Amino acid sequence: MAGDEPDPYILDAQVGYVLRRAHQRHTALFAARMEGGLTPTQFAALSRLAEVGPCSQNHLGRLTAMDVATIKGVVDRLRARGLVASEPDAEDRRRSVIALTEEGRALIGPAQAAGREITEATLAPLTARERATLLRLLRCIAD
16 A cells, blocks of 8 residues: 555664764764773773783673674783783683783773763763663663
8 A cells, every 4th residue: 555655764763873873972082082092992801800800811701792803802902012911820721811910000090080081971961860861771772
């Protein structure tokens, strides 16, 4: 029937498009403000290590939602910058444990302060209640 045509596709009403635009804005703020030239994935890895302490590279990848290849590259770059070190696991010598170095511990405080500022700038257009709602809803679709 002629009246059964679907509604027109409006790009601005599509979740992927809106999420990409929000991500682009956040990424620009991150690049402009993050301490030490850290990338978002490097910052996530350092922050998680500061939170949980030394752990295996595989576990760190799971804790930061990165696949095996991605976390390996992130850890390799952080190691090359002297921000993390790896040593054999005392319980399983086949496995390496990744830990913050002194340089990594010195950087994480200022980096996390910048992270808070970046979050604040990203969420600036929203009220406190809208911020809480947005984060709650994003967690629902991220899990």
